[in-house]
Amino acid sequence: MTTATTSDLAPAVASLLQDDLLAVADTKLVLGNWYTECVMNGRSLPDFATLLGMCTASFGQTRAIYRYLTNFGHDFGALERGRDAGAIRSMELLDEAPVGWEDFLAAVWLGELASWMLLSGFLHNPDRQLAGLAKKVGQESYFHLKYTDGWMRIIGEGAAERATFLRMVEKRLPFALRWFGPAEAADPLHTAGQRDMPIGKIREAFLREIGKAASLVGAPLPTARPASFETSWRPDARRHGPIPAGLWEVVRFKDQELAF
Amino acid sequence: MATRLKQDDPRELALQERIKAGFKLEDETEMTPRYRDVLVNTMHIAADLEVMTLPDYSPAIKNSPNLEAKIAVASACQDELGHAQVMYRLLEDFGYDTHQFLFEREAAEFRTFQLLEFPHRDYIETVVSMCIGDRAGYITTTDLEDNCSFGPYARSLRKVNFEETFHVGHGERWTRFFWNQSPASRQRVQEAFDFYFPLAAAWFGVPDSMKKRTDQLAYKIRGASNDEMRQKWLTQVVPFCEELGIRIPARFDEETGKFRLDYEPPVYLDEEKRVWHFDRRITWEEQFAIWKRGSVFKVPAIRRLQLEVWGKELW
Amino acid sequence: MTENEKRFDRKRERGGTTPRYYEVFARKSSADPLTHVGSVEAPNDDLAQVRAWFVYDQHAWKEMCVVPTDAIVTVTEHGKSAKIKMN
Numbered sequence: 001m002t003t004a005t006t007s008d009l010a011p012a013v014a015s016l017l018q019d020d021l022l023a024v025a026d027t028k029l030v031l032g033n034w035y036t037e038c039v040m041n042g043r044s045l046p047d048f049a050t051l052l053g054m055c056t057a058s059f060g061q062t063r064a065i066y067r068y069l070t071n072f073g074h075d076f077g078a079l080e081r082g083r084d085a086g087a088i089r090s091m092e093l094l095d096e097a098p099v100g101w102e103d104f105l106a107a108v109w110l111g112e113l114a115s116w117m118l119l120s121g122f123l124h125n126p127d128r129q130l131a132g133l134a135k136k137v138g139q140e141s142y143f144h145l146k147y148t149d150g151w152m153r154i155i156g157e158g159a160a161e162r163a164t165f166l167r168m169v170e171k172r173l174p175f176a177l178r179w180f181g182p183a184e185a186a187d188p189l190h191t192a193g194q195r196d197m198p199i200g201k202i203r204e205a206f207l208r209e210i211g212k213a214a215s216l217v218g219a220p221l222p223t224a225r226p227a228s229f230e231t232s233w234r235p236d237a238r239r240h241g242p243i244p245a246g247l248w249e250v251v252r253f254k255d256q257e258l259a260f
Numbered sequence: 261m262a263t264r265l266k267q268d269d270p271r272e273l274a275l276q277e278r279i280k281a282g283f284k285l286e287d288e289t290e291m292t293p294r295y296r297d298v299l300v301n302t303m304h305i306a307a308d309l310e311v312m313t314l315p316d317y318s319p320a321i322k323n324s325p326n327l328e329a330k331i332a333v334a335s336a337c338q339d340e341l342g343h344a345q346v347m348y349r350l351l352e353d354f355g356y357d358t359h360q361f362l363f364e365r366e367a368a369e370f371r372t373f374q375l376l377e378f379p380h381r382d383y384i385e386t387v388v389s390m391c392i393g394d395r396a397g398y399i400t401t402t403d404l405e406d407n408c409s410f411g412p413y414a415r416s417l418r419k420v421n422f423e424e425t426f427h428v429g430h431g432e433r434w435t436r437f438f439w440n441q442s443p444a445s446r447q448r449v450q451e452a453f454d455f456y457f458p459l460a461a462a463w464f465g466v467p468d469s470m471k472k473r474t475d476q477l478a479y480k481i482r483g484a485s486n487d488e489m490r491q492k493w494l495t496q497v498v499p500f501c502e503e504l505g506i507r508i509p510a511r512f513d514e515e516t517g518k519f520r521l522d523y524e525p526p527v528y529l530d531e532e533k534r535v536w537h538f539d540r541r542i543t544w545e546e547q548f549a550i551w552k553r554g555s556v557f558k559v560p561a562i563r564r565l566q567l568e569v570w571g572k573e574l575w
Numbered sequence: 576m577t578e579n580e581k582r583f584d585r586k587r588e589r590g591g592t593t594p595r596y597y598e599v600f601a602r603k604s605s606a607d608p609l610t611h612v613g614s615v616e617a618p619n620d621d622l623a624q625v626r627a628w629f630v631y632d633q634h635a636w637k638e639m640c641v642v643p644t645d646a647i648v649t650v651t652e653h654g655k656s657a658k659i660k661m662n
Contacts, residue, residue, distance in 0.1 A: 036321045036334065037575070040314065041568050043581060043588060045358055046345050046615050046626040048314055052338035053629030055321070056331055063327045080327055097574040143625050150621030157587045246575035250322065255382055258325040258445060260437065342630040349614050352594070359589065363581055416613070419633050569578050
C-alpha cells in the first residue's frame with residue numbers, strides 16, 4: 001500500500017493544511033503556557049502532577065506538529081522561535097488570562113476540546129504520518145478532557161461554583177466557536193480529501209460535545225450565538241490580530257542564545 | 261498514645277536486633293514508638309522536599325530557551341510532584357492529612373533543604389541542579405530503597421529512583437552541552453556550580469562526627485551515614501567536573517584515598533549576592549539557625565502553592 | 576489584585592470529609608502480571624483515572640485501572656491497619 005505524502009498536494013490545499021496545523025500547534029503552545037502559569041493554583045497534591053503532565057503533553061504536541069510541518073519545507077527552529085506575536089496563531093479563547101479556577105477550567109476545556117476536534121478531522125488523512133499524529137494527540141486529549149470532566153462534576157455539586165462556571169463558558173464559548181471560522185458551505189480541505197468531514201460538521205460535533213457536559217455540570221450549558229467576524233479576521237490564523245502583548249511575554253522563548 | 265520508649269528500652273533493642281537480622285516491617289502495628297518517630301520523620305522531610313521542587317523548578321519552564329527544554333523541566337517537575345504524592349500517601353497511613361499539611365500549614369514549618377530554596381531563574385540553573393542536586397537526592401533515595409526496613413517505603417521508592425536517573429542523566433548531558441556551547445554559556449554553568457555545589461554538598465547534613473542520634477541507622481531506616489553518602493556523591497561529581505574543567509571546591513585526597521571538600525563547613529553564604537565566603541567560617545549553631553529560617557525565597561515560594569493568583573497577575 | 580488564600584470545599588473536592596482513595600494497577604505488557612503500582616486520592620472516577628495516569632506514568636503501560644480502596648477486601652491482612660501496600 002502506498003501512502004500519500006505532503007508533496008502530492010496542490011499548493012493551495014497544502015497551504016490550507018499547514019494553516020490548520022499551525023493553528024493547532026500554536027494553540028497547544030499557549031495551552032502549555034496556561035498550565036505552566038496556573039499549576040500552582042492547583043487544588044490538590046495529585047493535581048499538581050496532573051497539571052504538569054498536561055503541560056508536558058501540550059508542549060510535546062506543539063513539537064510534534066512543528067516537526068510534521070518540516071515536511072512542507074518549514075524550518076523547525078524558525079517555527080519555534082523565529083516568529084513574533086503577530087505570527088502566532090493561537091486560539092483567541094486563550095488570549096485573556098483566567099480570572100479564577102472555574103474560568104481556568106472553562107477555558108482549558110473549550111480549548112482542549114476545540115483543538116482536538118479540529119485535529120480529529122485528520123484521523124483518516126491519506127498521509128499516514130498525519131493520521132498517526134492526530135491519533136496520538138487524541139490519546140492524550142482523552143486524559144486532558146477527562147480531567148476537565150472530573151472537575152465539572154465537582155463544580156456541578158456547588159451552586160455558586162456551577163453558576164460561575166456557566167458564566168465563564170458563556171464568556172469563552174463564542175471565541176471557541178469563532179475558531180472554526182465562518183460557516184461556509186464548502187470546505188476545500190474536505191473537498192481535496194484531506195479532512196475527513198467538512199469543518200462545518202466538525203463545528204456541529206463540537207457544539208454537541210459541549211451540550212453533553214450538561215450531565216456533568218447538572219445544568220444545561222449556554223448555547224452559542226452565531227460567531228461574528230470583523231475585517232481584521234485572519235482566516236489563515238483562525239483569529240483576529242496578534243496575541244496580546246502580555247500573553248506574548250509569557251509565551252515567547254526566553255534566553256534564546258541557549259537554544260539548541 | 262503509647263508511652264515513649266527510650267532507645268535502650270529492651271523492646272527497642274529487640275526490634276533493632278530483628279531489623280539487623282533482616283526483618284522488614286510492613287505495618288504500623290509492628291513498630292515501636294521510637295521506630296515510628298524516626299521513620300515518619302524521615303518520610304516527612306522527603307515528602308516536603310519533593311513538594312518544594314514545584315516552586316523551585318517550575319519558574320525555569322517559563323524561562324526555557326526552546327520546547328525541548330520546556331518539556332524536560334515540566335516533565336521532571338511532574339515526576340517530582342508524583343513522588344510527593346507517593347510519599348504523602350504513605351504518611352496518611354500514619355495519620356497525616358496531606359491536604360491540611362500542604363494548604364493549611366504555616367509555610368515556615370515546611371521542612372525543606374537550602375538547596376531547594378532558591379527558585380531557578382533559568383534553564384542552566386535547572387540542568388546544573390539536576391546534575392549535582394538531583395544526584396544528591398538520588399543517592400539518599402537509592403540508599404533508602406536498598407536498605408529501608410519499612411517495606412512499603414522501600415518499594416515505593418522504586419518508581420522514584422527509576423525516574424530520578426533520568427533527571428541526573430539529563431542534568432549531566434545538558435551541563436556538558438552548555439559547557440561547550442559558547443564562552444557565555446560556559447561562564448553561566450561555572451557560576452551555577454559556584455553557587456549550587458556547596459548547597460548540594462550540604463544536602464547530606466552534618467558530618468558524622470557531630471551526629472549524636474543515629475536512630476536512622478540503628479533502625480535501618482537508611483543504610484549509609486551522612487559522610488558515606490557525601491563521599492559517594494563526591495566520587496561521582498568531582499571526576500565529572502574535572503573531566504570538563506568545571507572548577508569546584510573539592511578534590512581527591514591522595515593521603516586518605518578519599519574525596520574531600522576544600523573548605524570546612526559551615527561557611528558563610530551571602531544569599532543576596534549568591535556568593536560563598538569559604539574563608540569565613542560560621543558556627544554550627546549559626547548554620548542550624550540559617551537552615552531553620554530558610555532562604556528569603558522559602559516562605560513566599562511555599563505560600564504561592566497555598567494562594568490563588570489570577571487575572572492581570574498572570575499576564 | 577487577584578491573590579487569595581485557596582478555599583476548599585472538602586466534601587465536593589475530596590469526595591467526603593475524609594479523603595477518598597483509589598488503588599492503581601497496571602501492566603507493562605501482555606506477559607506481565609497486573610501489578611499494584613500505587614494509590615491516588617480523588618473525589619470521582621474521572622479524576623482518579625487521570626491523576627493515576629499522570630502520577631504513575633513511569634512506563635508506557637499497556638493496561639492501567641483504578642479500584643476504589645473501599646472496595647478492596649483483604650484476605651491475609653486481617654486486623655491490620657494497612658489494607659494494601661505498595662507493589
